[in-house]
Amino acid sequence: MDREIELHRIKSIAPEIILNDLGIPFVKRPSYIEAPAVWRGEKRPSVSIQQNDFGEWLWHDFGSDKGGSWIDLVMVLYDWDYVTAVKFLREKYLGNSEIQVPRIIPKSQRVSTVKILEVKEVSHPALRKYLRERKIEKIPEWLRELHWEVKGKRFFGVGTRTITGSWTVRNRLGKWNLRELSNQRHSYSLIEKGSSYLAVFEGLFDALTWEQLCLKETDLLILNSTVNIEEALKVLEHYEVLVLALDNDDAGKLARRKIKNWFGERIINLLFSAKDLNEAFKYGEKIKFLE
CATH class of the missing domain: 3.40.1360.10 (Dna Topoisomerase Vi A Subunit; Chain: A, domain 2)
Incomplete structure (x- = not known):
């Protein structure tokens, strides 16, 4: 399927279908749909959803001034990157997959602490190959190789530290915001x-x-x-x-x-x-x- 057509079909999914699947309550008004920003723990409506001239649905959260398509909504709901969100929506609505919809956890409750085992120069062959696939040949000093542990399981990836001391890390499996302290904010x-x-x-x-x-x-x-x-x-x-x-x-x-x-x-x-x-x-x- 052509990429632009695929993205258009994803963005045109009927709100009754996608909001019900995601477990987001909504109310239909004459010219728009309103819903609460459940990812912020809200119960009162602060989100307006309207259809544009191309038949695509766009949402806007007045509480945070964020918005976008269904792709952007899924990214906000689950802290996913663009590629992961599109893959989920494609498999869920354009394919024949019986993929399960993850439970929405409000951002205020998303505390994922890890144990950082090692931070060093990027050297792992799998990570270097991953970077080359994204056309990254020159590896700057500020990019680090991280090894961490969560509930006894070990992972590794490449990333950079934020101003609060947390880490943004990527590898072939996805994207993580790593915190070592439960009260540590993730930032730029x-x-x-x-x-x-x-x-x-x-x-x-x-x-x-x-x-x-x-x-x-x-x-x-x-x-x-x-x-x-x-x-x-x-x-x-x-x-x-x-x-x-x-x-x-x-x-x-x-x-x-x-x-x-x-x-x-x-x-x-x-x-x-x-x-x-x-x-x-x-x-x-x-x-x-x-x-």
Whole structure:
């Protein structure tokens, strides 16, 4: 199936079907649907869901100013990345799978503590192969190889530390936000190199892609999730110029608007048509600059 057609079909799934499956209560109004933000532990409606001119359903949470398609909703519900969310929706609604829907746990209750066993230079052959598959050949010093343990099981991946001391980690199996303390918040990552330019990304692989492009030496800010945008805004005032390489989805566009409102016109946007910078780089798309 063509990728664009597949994504359109996913975004056009009837809300009665997907909301019932996800266990989200809703009320149909004459021109929209309202629902509570259950991922924030809310019981009163704060989410509006409407259909656009293309037949796709879009939601907006007025309590957090987040929104997007069903893909974005699943990402918020389960802390999944884009690829995992699309795979779940594809298998659940476009295939013949009897895949079970995970239980929604409010973010305030999502405390996943781990034991960090080792942090070192990236050297494991499986991780290096994983990076090469994403076209990451140059491995910067700030990217680390982590080994950790959860309930007696051991895992390993590549990641970077956030400003709160937690870790954002990726491997072939998925994405984790690792905390060693139950009261430790997950936040953005800031890699400082002494530059007056700051490049801003949503995810780890977009920042790694920027390092491959070698277009300009900059400090790096990895949001790790657009939920961290408000906290990260305070970092911007220390820089003369921002380079924005945010995703081409609703969450990325909203983050871009917030940054522009805060920072003004001293912004350079990276332009590409793919979903994110790494995908554009991976498929050889020409990346342009717009000041």
